Amino acid sequence: MHILMIECNPNGMAGIANALDLGHDVTLVSVDPDFYLAASPLARGNYDHERCTVIKSEDAFDRDKLVALAREIHAERPVDGVTTYSEYHTVHTAAVAADLGLPGMDVEAALNARHKHRTRLTLEGTDIRQPRFAHVADPSGVADAVAEIGFPCVAKPSDGTASLHVQHLKDQDDLDAYLAELDRVEDYGRGVARIPDIVIEEFVEGELISVETCVLAGGEIVNLGLTDRPLSGFPHFIEMGATYFNDHPLREELFETTTKVLRHLGVDFGFLHTEYLLSEDGPVLCEVNGRLIGGIVPSLMEITSGADAYLEVIRQALGEKPELPFPGETIAGGHWFGAPVAGTVRGIDFTDVEGLPGYHSALAYKKPGTVVSRLSKSNFDWIGHVIFTGESREEVNKRCDSALDHIGLDMSIEVAR
Structure with a gap:
């Protein structure tokens, strides 16, 4: 085919x-x-x-x-x-x-999921818990939107991804610097033009977690499992790890909410990735992504379930019923890492990582001689990852954290004189 x-x-x-x-x-x-x-x-x-x-x-x-x-x-x-x-x-x-x-997703539903302001506006007035937000279609309206929401708040382009240009703003100086930076961004590279819409949201504290879902032909919504997403880089929001699992005290509430969200948005097909912040008052919808989760998570899905999510996306597009990657007894997780300072990569060595309990694999994204920035602003600052397995989410996360201390990162750094 x-x-x-x-x-x-x-x-x-x-x-x-x-x-x-x-x-x-x-x-x-x-x-x-x-x-x-x-x-x-x-x-x-x-x-x-x-x-x-x-x-x-x-x-x-x-x-x-x-x-x-x-x-x-x-x-x-x-x-x-x-x-x-x-x-x-x-x-x-x-x-x-x-x-x-x-076979494919309804175009309006894809737009509702793709653009964050459409997600927020479509769900406004429903029983879905969202942060207070203001949508502006032109950067000139951002100051008024921030005044409406108040500091601290979070600013995000409506069509962004990988936490790019998503920032916590604590005061007017942060806002001025953010707008100056965003004004220089006309596109996201590779021909992807940026739309002017920006969403200003109240800052919600809590763990970031996502629900992975597949909507089968005919609209049946099947929630598969959960992915935890520890963050770093404040005031930016960089995802530093992921564990694909199923055992969480809020699992049923998260699954039920996701089903409601996708129905409100009109999503009728495909693999999806829906993110929540676990606030003191319960899960608060962060965003919806109308595609298979990225990064290392499809690999984690395959390790624990035996089903290759990348391949199942293709099988579903061909009109076949996909094999669904539900989490199994063995839990898989991974952590990304970046450079502590800007410089040039001379080598990344995983020798001391490979013998650790639960080790599955590791990968360096940057070849020797590659100039890299300091891990500071978005997921695009990653330079590699490690993957471990274990009997529980907690065990896997501990193993991944420990492994980061055993990675050999050799860099040359130009010292200013």
Whole structure:
């Protein structure tokens, strides 16, 4: 069968590889295919595969032009399924699937999940607990929105991802600096234009946790499991780890709330990732992502369940019923790490990590000679991860924390004179 992939993400290259291994044909449309070559060791093997076609298109983020391109691809070789692992391209994928008459999420529902202000406004007046918020369609209205919500607050672009440009603001100086920085951001790279909408929210304290879900064809909502998300980098919000599990005292409330959220938003298809802050008053909805969770979590899902979530996304796009990755008895988790200072990576050594109890795997994202920034602002500052297993969430997190002290990070640092 023929799969059309609208952009991807570096880890999602594993899904393309699996599809090729099963004998499917894959066409990847990307503004910058070389990005994946640099970010994923799987890309080169995929790109060279006889059944993989890579199309470089400057219009991959222009919905109308992308739909037209998809029609051309379909006319030349019928497309059987269209999908993406990219948060930036969930709406585009839904639009192409609808145009070609293929399985996919309703376009309006994809927009409701993709844009944070639409999520907030759609759920306003329902029984879903949200932070107090103000939506502004133009940066000139941010000051008034902050005055309405009050300090401390959180500012976030409506179409952001990976915690990029999400910041805690404690006073006017923070706000002025944030707006000056955001004013310089016209796009997110790879042709992804930024919309002007910004959401200002009250600051809610509490653990960040997410519900992983699959909405089957016909609209049946199946909540799969939970992912914890320890944060660092305050006043920014950087995800530093993840454990995929099922045993939590608020599990049923989180599952029930997620089902309500997705129904209110009209979500009718696909894998989803819904985040909550566990406040003193209960779970508060943080955001909804209309795609499979990213980072290392699909790998954690496979370790504990035996089901490859990357592959199941593709199978569902092809009209098949996916095998669902429910957490099993063995719990899997991982922690990301970054550089303590800006510099150039000379080497990352996991030798002392590999012998630790529960060790599963480790990966360095940066090759020797790569210039890196200090871990400070977003998930894009990560330079590697470790993955461990255990009998409980607590055991896994302790093992991951301990492993960070055993990583050998060799860097050269230019000292100012």
